[in-house]
Amino acid sequence: MNEPSLLRVSYKSVAAGPLDLPAVRSIVREAAANNARLDISGGLVFRNAQFLQILEGPPAAVRAVYERIADDRRHRAMVQLSSDRAVNRLFTGTWMALSDGDTIPTAFCLRFGFEDFAELDAVIAGQAIGFVRDAIAEFRLDIDTASRPRALQPVNGRLMLV
Numbered sequence: 706m707n708e709p710s711l712l713r714v715s716y717k718s719v720a721a722g723p724l725d726l727p728a729v730r731s732i733v734r735e736a737a738a739n740n741a742r743l744d745i746s747g748g749l750v751f752r753n754a755q756f757l758q759i760l761e762g763p764p765a766a767v768r769a770v771y772e773r774i775a776d777d778r779r780h781r782a783m784v785q786l787s788s789d790r791a792v793n794r795l796f797t798g799t800w801m802a803l804s805d806g807d808t809i810p811t812a813f814c815l816r817f818g819f820e821d822f823a824e825l826d827a828v829i830a831g832q833a834i835g836f837v838r839d840a841i842a843e844f845r846l847d848i849d850t851a852s853r854p855r856a857l858q859p860v861n862g863r864l865m866l867v
Contacts, residue, residue, distance in 0.1 A: 752806020
């Protein structure tokens with residue numbers, strides 16, 4: 706039986722200073738370019754100056770990127786929610802997807818058991834992963850413009866641009 710070849714890490718953090726959506730888009734564009742070289746995929750939701758992110762890919766690459774993110778001074782109070790092996794990617798076909806969480810209705814957040822990312826902890830890491838996956842599917846932004854790209858749809862248990 707094959708060992709899972711992917712590592713999936715989720716974390717939350719808070720912006721260290723003022724950070725608007727255009728600045729976040731710029732960060733995500735840079736991350737997407739780096740992630741493409743490293744075969745890392747993932748999703749980021751930015752809400753109320755808080756980040757919730759999933760990274761997935763080859764274990765050594767994900768650990769290295771996570772450590773680099775942890776050292777980034779643009780955010781603080783970083784808390785790893787989960788770190789698990791995975792067989793399949795949740796974010797197939799995208800190096801880094803972005804959702805502007807400030808546009809996500811509170812009712813959507815409450816479906817996952819929280820209104821504010823500060824309420825998340827390791828006990829509900831699975832809910833955090835589901836939230837990012839579904840938020841990207843329903844509220845994804847194009848990282849280059851304010852428009853939404855093609856829709857992400859579940860295909861064989863993975864999110865695909867269709």
